[in-house]
Amino acid sequence: MTTRRSLMNRLGHVLPATAEVTNGKLRIGGIAVSELVAEYGTPLHIYDEEALRAQMRSYVDGMRQRWPNSDVLFASKAAPLVAIYAIAAAEGMAIDIAGSGELELALAAGVDPERIYFHGNAKTDYELARAIEVGVHMIVVDSEDELDRLERLVPATHKQRLLLRVIPGVDAQTHASMNTGGSDSTFGLPPARVHELIEDLRDHDRLDVVGVHVHIGSQILNTGQFAEAVAALAPIGGLKVYDLGGGLGVAYHEHEIAPSVDEYLDALIAAARKHLPADAQLLIEPGRSTVARAGVTAYRVVVVKQTGKRFVAVDGGMADQLEVPLTGVRFDAILADRADEAPDTEVQLVGRQCESGDLLIDDARLPSPRVDDIVVMPVTGAYSYTMTNNYNGALRPAVVMVSNGKARLAARREEVADLLRLHEPAGGYDWRNPQLTASK
Known part of the structure; x- marks a missing residue:
């Protein structure tokens, strides 16, 4: 019991909620990770379904309690899996998509188009036409060029609800690649221009601007910055809908602390009460903080070697964990069948792609790893599957949902x-x- 408490005290806040250690084995959803690996192989994305549903409910219930006229959208780019679309819809969330592929996945999951919001800074004619055809509830307009496309594409028999995306001028305290709210952002339009467009379109017969949208970035740990973004919308008053975006960060490693959902919602709603109409509908769109902690990725150790440093290479890498080189996120790791052993070795945990940048964890602390050990990286439920690619001919990993001792395949390998x-x-x-083809 002492070693188990030690492990959970160190990493309990980044592991899925049902995670536990029994006889040295890491278990999630009542199943040993090594058992899942034996059945489904590696690399393997594993989601704690119970924890995932609970996190979704905490958002939906938390918003309803604080602001009854509200809705919570799952920012599905964080984990575009048919299973997760279906779970989110079942737990009362609407769906935020950012491309036609995500739209089709949501529809395949049985999501009502009236519960779909279409985002994106460079929507094509095809994507907009498809969204209009299936009847998405809202299109979030990012540019005047997009308005011109909608002017051409929305038929006379239809009135399309729109939100206009506002640049709030808030430089989020996050990695540069995840900062979307600064004054020079590629996303959205300046507040003054948004106000003018709202007036210009007020009596349009087919384009119905019902509100505005703001989003300052991702992996944000300072809740005060969300309040700043809300304040930036104050001059654009009298609207029916205010989409306050998402972006709440998560704890990725032992020494990182993230705000709770309640702390985030308290800061957001306090700002809304101060700056926005009391009768407006408020929307939020959490993605990373909805799914990240519920997911882990399991790998098998293939090589252990000593050069200038001690390297441990696994059978995955930047083909299925691209956030590491892209955003610099820091992960921790656990050996699935030796989870009660104290970490006593610092290693470079690397992937199998032919790049020096395929470094999963710099100076990872593990109990002296051996070939065939199963390495588990927590907090990979967001963006890991999203960014999976075929670099070096890698094949996309399987995804499995676990709950109450049962496993269900969510995406095949x-x-x-x-x-x-x-x-x-x-x-x-x-x-x-x-030559043979050409001669035919």
């Missing part, structure tokens, strides 16, 4: 046949024998 299918001869041209 990509196979070589899937990879090759995209390269099948098109139009009769065979790249393997171009």
Whole structure:
């Protein structure tokens, strides 16, 4: 019991809520990670379904208690999985999409189009037309060019609800790649111009601007910055809907602390009561903080070697964990079947992609790793599956949901046949024998 408390005291706040250690084995949702790996292979994304649903309910219930006329949107780019779309809808969340692919995944999950909000800074004609065709509830307009497209695409028989995205001028305290609210941001329009467009479109027969949207970035740990963004909307008054965005950060490692959902909502709603109309509908769109902690990724150790440093290489890497090189996020790691052993070795935990930048954890602390150990990285439920790619021919990992001792496959492991299918001869041209093809 002493070693278990030590582990959970160190990493309990970053592990899924149902995580526990029994006889040295890490268990999630009542199942040992090593058992899941034996059945589904590695790399493997594992979600604690019970914890995921509880986090979603904490957002939905928390908003309703503080501001009854409200809705919570799942920012689905964080984890665009049909299973998670369906779970989010079942737990009372609307869905925020940022592309036609996410739209189709949401529809495949059975999400009512009236519960879908379409974001994005460079929507194509096809994407907008498809959104209008299926009847999405709201389109969040990012530019005047997009308004011109909608002017052409919205039919005379339809009136499309719109939000206009506002640049709040708040430089979020986060990685540069996740800062979207500064005055020079590529996303949105200046407040003064948004106000003018609202007036210009007030009596439009097909474009119905019902409100505004603001979003300052992702992985933000200072709740005061969310309040600043709300204050930036105060001059644009008298609207029906204010979408206050998302961006709440999470704790990724042992020494990182993140605000709770309650702390975030308290700061946000206090600012809304001060700056926004009391009868307006408020929307928020959490993504990372909804799914990140509920997910972990399991890898198998392939190589342990000593050069200038001690390297431990696993069978995944930046092909399935791109946030590390992209945003510099710092993870911790656990050995799934030796979870009660004290970490006594510092290693470079690296992936299998042929890049020096494929460093999963710099100076990871582990109990002297061995080949075939199962390494678990917590807090990978957001953006890991989203950014999975085929670098070096890597195949996308499987995704499994666990709850109450049962596991369900949420996404199968990509196979070589899937990879090759995209390269099948098109139009009769065979790249393997171009002369033969050309002579036909």
